[in-house]
Amino acid sequence: KAGVTQTPRYLIKTRGQQVTLSCSPISGHRSVSWYQQTPGQGLQFLFEYFSETQRNKGNFPGRFSGRQFSNSRSEMNVSTLELGDSALYLCASSRDRSGNTIYFGEGSWLTVV
Amino acid sequence: AQSVTQLDSQVPVFEEAPVELRCNYSSSVSVYLFWYVQYPNQGLQLLLKYLSGSTLVKGINGFEAEFNKSQTSFHLRKPSVHISDTAEYFCAVSGSGGYQKVTFGTGTKLQVIP
Numbered sequence: 001k002a003g004v005t006q007t008p009r010y011l012i013k014t015r016g017q018q019v020t021l022s023c024s025p026i027s028g029h030r031s032v033s034w035y036q037q038t039p040g041q042g043l044q045f046l047f048e049y050f051s052e053t054q055r056n057k058g059n060f061p062g063r064f065s066g067r068q069f070s071n072s073r074s075e076m077n078v079s080t081l082e083l084g085d086s087a088l089y090l091c092a093s094s095r096d097r098s099g100n101t102i103y104f105g106e107g108s109w110l111t112v113v
Numbered sequence: 114a115q116s117v118t119q120l121d122s123q124v125p126v127f128e129e130a131p132v133e134l135r136c137n138y139s140s141s142v143s144v145y146l147f148w149y150v151q152y153p154n155q156g157l158q159l160l161l162k163y164l165s166g167s168t169l170v171k172g173i174n175g176f177e178a179e180f181n182k183s184q185t186s187f188h189l190r191k192p193s194v195h196i197s198d199t200a201e202y203f204c205a206v207s208g209s210g211g212y213q214k215v216t217f218g219t220g221t222k223l224q225v226i227p
Contacts, residue, residue, distance in 0.1 A: 104157040
């Protein structure tokens with residue numbers, strides 16, 4: 001069974017640009033969560049989607065957004081990139097919203113220059 | 114609300130020695146508990162989980178953890194570490210009823226010294 005797949009794995013963007021990251025959850029999983037990981041802040045929760053609806057949101061500015069499609073695949077978008085957005089963005093999926101185990105992808109490394 | 118505390122940010126240990134990584138949590142409801150491992154430049158991999166039943170949980174790569182409800186702890190142990198265990202380890206907790214967000218600790222870097 002394929003795991004959580006994130007694309008692209010690595011990307012470099014310039015300040016002010018926007019970026020879209022993609023996540024394909026494990027087959028049968030309907031909940032997708034996104035996390036930002038940086039050396040200074042650790043793992044920070046961005047948002048969670050279930051059945052194409054955002055169910056929970058972390059403390060990030062409106063430049064960070066996401067969506068989920070009917071096949072449970074999810075995308076997150078960051079607009080007007082800042083240097084501080086450089087991070088590893090991790091997607092995690094779970095079968096439902098019960099908190100009973102989430103599985104992570106390999107992450108997308110974003111560098112903003 | 115729930116929280117996770119990993120008191121040790123770094124733990125150096127010699128190869129073949131035992132190791133314990135500490136995790137304490139707080140929650141007002143019954144919990145699920147997890148340990149994840151992150152190798153350099155990779156995502157998080159599930160090591161083991163406690164959902165219910167036996168308080169001693171065995172995971173991959175020879176790791177085990179014990180759920181102690183009275184001490185609200187879920188410490189991770191391995192009797193003999195290997196160089197390949199060098200990684201960062203994250204403890205996580207979620208409530209066990211209805212919708213429950215997963216909360217992560219700040220991580221413990223395990224450095225195995227040859």
